[in-house]
Amino acid sequence: xxxxxxxxxxxxxxxxxxxxxxxxxxxxxxxxxxxxxxxxxxxxxxxxxxxxxxxxxxxxxxxxxxxxxxxxxxxxxxxxxxxxxxxxxxxxxxxxxxxxxxxxxxxxxxxxxxxxxxxxxxxxxxxxxxxxxxxxxxxxxxxxxxxxxxxxxxxxxxxxxxxxxxxxxxxxxxxxxxxxxxxxxxxxxxxxxxxxxxxxxxxxxxxxxxxxxxxxxxxxxxxxxxxxxxxxxxxxxxxxxxxxxxxxxxxxxxxxxxxxxxxxxxxxxxxxxxxxxxxxxxxxxxxxxxxxxxxxxxxxxxxxxxxxxxxxxxxxxxxxxxxxxxxxxxxxxxxxxxxxxxxxxxxxxxxxxxxxxxxxxxxxxxxxxxxxxxxxxxxxxxxxxxxxxxxxxxxxxxxxxxxxxxxxxxxxxxxxxxxxxxxxxxxxxxxxxxxxxxxxxxxxxxxxxxxxxxxxxxxxxxxxxxxxxxxxxxxxxxxxxxxxxxxxxxxxxxxxxxxxxxxxxxxxxxxxxxxxxxxxxxxxxxxxxxxxxxxxxxxxxxxxxxxxxxxxxxxxxxxxxxxxxxxxxxxxxxxxxxxxxxxxxxxxxxxxxxxxxxxxxxxxxxxxxx
Amino acid sequence: xxxxxxxxxxxxxxxxxxxxxxxxxxxxxxxxxxxxxxxxxxxxxxxxxxxxxxxxxxxxxxxxxxxxxxxxxxxxxxxxxxxxxxxxxxxxxxxxxxxxxxxxxxxxxxxxxxxxxxxxxxxxxxxxxxxxxxxxxxxxxxxxxxxxxxxxxxxxxxxxxxxxxxxxxxxxxxxxxxxxxxxxxxxxxxxxxxxxxxxxxxxxxxxxxxxxxxxxxxxxxxxxxxxxxxxxxxxxxxxxxxxxxxxxxxxxxxxxxxxxxxxxxxxxxxxxxxxxxxxxxxxxxxxxxxxxxxxxxxxxxxxxxxxxxxxxxxxxxxxxxxxxxxxxxxxxxxxxxxxxxxxxxxxxx
Numbered sequence: 001x002x003x004x005x006x007x008x009x010x011x012x013x014x015x016x017x018x019x020x021x022x023x024x025x026x027x028x029x030x031x032x033x034x035x036x037x038x039x040x041x042x043x044x045x046x047x048x049x050x051x052x053x054x055x056x057x058x059x060x061x062x063x064x065x066x067x068x069x070x071x072x073x074x075x076x077x078x079x080x081x082x083x084x085x086x087x088x089x090x091x092x093x094x095x096x097x098x099x100x101x102x103x104x105x106x107x108x109x110x111x112x113x114x115x116x117x118x119x120x121x122x123x124x125x126x127x128x129x130x131x132x133x134x135x136x137x138x139x140x141x142x143x144x145x146x147x148x149x150x151x152x153x154x155x156x157x158x159x160x161x162x163x164x165x166x167x168x169x170x171x172x173x174x175x176x177x178x179x180x181x182x183x184x185x186x187x188x189x190x191x192x193x194x195x196x197x198x199x200x201x202x203x204x205x206x207x208x209x210x211x212x213x214x215x216x217x218x219x220x221x222x223x224x225x226x227x228x229x230x231x232x233x234x235x236x237x238x239x240x241x242x243x244x245x246x247x248x249x250x251x252x253x254x255x256x257x258x259x260x261x262x263x264x265x266x267x268x269x270x271x272x273x274x275x276x277x278x279x280x281x282x283x284x285x286x287x288x289x290x291x292x293x294x295x296x297x298x299x300x301x302x303x304x305x306x307x308x309x310x311x312x313x314x315x316x317x318x319x320x321x322x323x324x325x326x327x328x329x330x331x332x333x334x335x336x337x338x339x340x341x342x343x344x345x346x347x348x349x350x351x352x353x354x355x356x357x358x359x360x361x362x363x364x365x366x367x368x369x370x371x372x373x374x375x376x377x378x379x380x381x382x383x384x385x386x387x388x389x390x391x392x393x394x395x396x397x398x399x400x401x402x403x404x405x406x407x408x409x410x411x412x413x414x415x416x417x418x419x420x421x422x423x424x425x426x427x428x429x430x431x432x433x434x435x436x437x438x439x440x441x442x443x444x445x446x447x448x449x450x451x452x453x454x455x456x457x458x459x460x461x462x463x464x465x466x467x468x469x470x471x472x473x474x475x476x477x478x479x480x481x482x483x484x485x486x487x488x489x490x491x492x493x494x495x496x497x498x499x500x501x502x503x504x505x506x507x508x509x510x511x512x513x514x515x516x517x518x519x520x521x522x523x524x525x526x527x528x529x530x531x532x533x534x535x536x537x538x539x540x541x542x543x544x545x546x547x548x549x550x551x552x553x554x555x556x557x558x559x560x561x562x563x564x565x566x567x568x569x570x571x572x573x574x575x576x577x578x579x580x581x582x583x584x585x586x587x588x589x590x591x592x593x594x595x596x597x598x599x600x601x602x603x604x605x606x607x608x609x610x
Numbered sequence: 611x612x613x614x615x616x617x618x619x620x621x622x623x624x625x626x627x628x629x630x631x632x633x634x635x636x637x638x639x640x641x642x643x644x645x646x647x648x649x650x651x652x653x654x655x656x657x658x659x660x661x662x663x664x665x666x667x668x669x670x671x672x673x674x675x676x677x678x679x680x681x682x683x684x685x686x687x688x689x690x691x692x693x694x695x696x697x698x699x700x701x702x703x704x705x706x707x708x709x710x711x712x713x714x715x716x717x718x719x720x721x722x723x724x725x726x727x728x729x730x731x732x733x734x735x736x737x738x739x740x741x742x743x744x745x746x747x748x749x750x751x752x753x754x755x756x757x758x759x760x761x762x763x764x765x766x767x768x769x770x771x772x773x774x775x776x777x778x779x780x781x782x783x784x785x786x787x788x789x790x791x792x793x794x795x796x797x798x799x800x801x802x803x804x805x806x807x808x809x810x811x812x813x814x815x816x817x818x819x820x821x822x823x824x825x826x827x828x829x830x831x832x833x834x835x836x837x838x839x840x841x842x843x844x845x846x847x848x849x850x851x852x853x854x855x856x857x858x859x860x861x862x863x864x865x866x867x868x869x870x871x872x873x874x875x876x877x878x879x880x881x882x883x884x885x886x887x888x889x890x891x892x893x894x895x896x897x898x899x900x901x902x903x904x905x906x907x908x909x910x911x912x913x914x915x916x917x918x919x920x921x922x923x924x925x926x927x928x929x930x931x932x933x934x935x936x937x938x939x940x941x942x943x944x945x946x947x948x949x950x951x952x953x954x955x956x957x958x959x
Binding site: 249456513545546 | 709950
């Protein structure tokens with residue numbers, strides 16, 4: 001009912017505005033990325049954009065990229081193993097990963113394993129902190145990670161090959177082809193990562209056993225200009241991986257995990273006067289197989305096919321006002337060895353409004369209502385202001401309500417799935433201060449999040465079943481800083497982040513386990529002509545491993561540094577050869593108890609661009 | 611009078627000495643065989659992290675020492691995670707880690723590390739010693755009704771191992787009357803007890819109960835088997851004695867049979883029930899109940915020994931938890947802090 005009402009309201013608004021007059025629109029800017037809301041409706045929040053050159057300088061897993069370049073904390077079960085983020089002190093299910101505008105968190109577990117996402121297939125990766133459920137749906141509480149393929153229509157043909165080989169027989173290869181003219185833009189890439197991952201633990205006779213992994217991905221993005229007002233775009237990704245899960249004691253049973261993900265998105269962008277419409281259809285699939293004993297062929301599995309239909313209409317009303325409506329229909333069909341064969345359908349309508357009142361003042365407001373018979377979905381909303389108080393100082397304020405919906409496992413696990421669950425929901429607010437001086441930018445953000453109805457599995461009789469239980473509140477502050485300096489042919493860039501996080505269970509009044517109070521990163525890059533050097537630094541504060549915060553069992557804080565140097569031998573093309581040392585100071589560290597990460601290790605890399 | 615009085619006192623005092631002398635002569639004093647004699651071990655199952663798996667020692671005088679294995683053996687390799695249970699022979703204690711597929715052997719009185727046994731295990735559960743060998747059940751992948759379960763036979767002179775297939779679920783295990791008895795129930799499936807012959811490592815007999823066994827204990831030549839009913843098995847004939855005593859429907863999930871002083875004690879959720887060995891009907895009211903805030907660890911461990919009932923509360927499996935002792939009439943006696951997820955009591959007297 002609510003959904004239908006909302007739909008009518010949306011249609012009425014649209015009809016009204018259809019009569020308004022035309023204005024100029026930069027079509028190509030809209031066509032460039034599929035996730036337009038990241039640009040248009042994220043002005044009152046903190047967005048950290050990691051461009052191609054940052055992506056290139058980092059290891060190929062999303063864990064590594066974000067661990068060294070953002071405030072997000074990672075809990076990694078050993079290098080390359082299961083990796084769960086905690087963004088602003090929230091759970092792994094409360095951070096959404098968004099691929100070209102589509103939320104790709106697993107329908108089965110509700111989270112993304114950040115070691116199963118490669119970074120090299122994307123031209124830009126953005127970290128949008130804070131609530132985003134109106135736009136990005138379930139799990140956008142701590143924040144959202146945006147994986148984007150940018151499509152340009154400037155004439156080019158380029159081939160890029162990146163190969164990296166190093167310790168523990170670790171290989172990373174990536175080939176990317178980009179072709180574009182004024183009618184067509186096309187990118188295709190293939191990536192392969194593999195490692196024996198049998199590193200020795202620092203200061204110990206033990207080594208990482210059964211940690212080998214490999215993964216392969218294919219990625220394409222394509223845009224075709226039909227005429228001035230119509231563009232057709234296609235995005236697709238295929239990701240296939242197998243990981244053995246490393247052991248703590250050599251006599252443990254060896255296990256492994258395979259997963260295959262496919263993602264396809266077709267989009268038609270149509271420009272007509274003040275209207276920009278995007279019609280999207282997406283088909284996603286995820287499938288995993290878990291082998292509880294690698295010596296046996298027996299496995300358990302789960303799979304979900306998702307179909308999404310989306311209609312996204314932006315109306316530029318002039319006077320700095322933009323109105324965006326999004327209608328979305330999502331269908332998930334899941335089955336598996338432990339879940340019943342189920343189909344779920346979710347419809348939603350969103351209304352987003354943004355108003356540039358003066359050149360200095362802008363505000364935005366949005367709301368969304370879902371309709372589904374699987375759970376009671378709350379009205380979600382977001383409201384924010386962005387005000388330039390001085391040339392060098394901008395203030396941002398945002399408040400929102402967001403959610404994380406029950407997963408297929410929560411609803412349909414056999415036995416125990418509970419079809420009477422509410423989504424986890426959050427009220428949150430943040431205040432951001434952006435300072436911009438000549439070569440220096442600084443952003444200071446404070447936030448508060450209150451989350452209720454946290455989903456947790458507890459036994460009911462002899463069966464386990466999920467229920468809505470705890471309340472959690474998290475608050476803290478984030479600092480993002482960057483400095484760049486050019487002196488003749490010398491170029492220097494310094495980036496840093498720091499997060500202070502309090503995340504406490506409201507019942508126990510204790511800090512959640514595996515949420516550090518402090519996390520900091522720093523990156524220094526130096527270029528001189530064709531030579532470049534980079535230094536990366538990560539500090540992770542100690543974390544509790546016990547719910548009663550018994551500090552005897554804390555995991556110690558750690559500081560890890562990486563350093564790289566490279567030289568480009570090419571004249572017109574790039575022929576870059578580089579050398580990298582990871583964990584330069586040979587720190588003995590672990591992010592999960594007894595899951596040590598590697599000591600000092602080395603790799604060489606070759607980047608060719610022609 | 612005064613003299614008489616002093617004679618009386620002299621006599622009284624000397625007789626005291628005499629009595630104490632004779633008492634000393636007759637009873638060999640219980641000289642502790644190590645720091646961990648005369649007390650009980652609590653196995654703290656822990657979670658997936660290494661430091662949560664621990665053993666707590668509580669002496670008979672009530673002194674508590676946490677994490678005794680790591681304290682005594684700081685450089686030894688750990689016991690493994692998810693400690694399942696512990697069993698003894700005369701001099702040794704055997705600590706089973708379900709996840710690490712291994713048994714850590716220590717001196718039962720000093721807790722000094724002796725050896726690690728890590729061959730021929732796949733999710734080991736419970737063990738028992740008979741005639742120089744240990745017999746350990748293995749749940750493999752925990753499939754209810756799993757016919758791939760097996761018994762690991764360990765030669766305790768050299769810790770060599772071998773596997774004996776059981777072709778049915780293998781859970782609790784006990785040695786009585788020259789035979790090894792294995793309960794075949796797990797998670798609502800399997801309704802038998804197997805009689806295993808340690809002479810030739812074969813199954814002599816499979817006793818059909820008609821219900822799923824949870825636990826069993828022997829007393830006076832009879833094996834009492836608890837599930838939704840209580841059966842008695844004659845250990846000479848391996849036949850059931852009469853029909854099993856049915857428990858009331860609300861007690862279907864009965865667990866933790868313990869026998870002490872001719873009485874059977876068992877638990878249902880957070881309640882303790884007691885009935886005579888010879889009773890033909892089960893009690894409908896509990897002896898007592900305790901309050902647990904644990905979502906999935908209420909009554910996680912239970913034992914009756916001497917004049918005390920022991921209850922372990924699993925807590926949240928992410929922080930240290932507690933055990934409680936009660937008198938046999940159900941009055942709370944003492945509370946002790948232990949480790950993470952306590953699941954069993956092992957008395958070392």
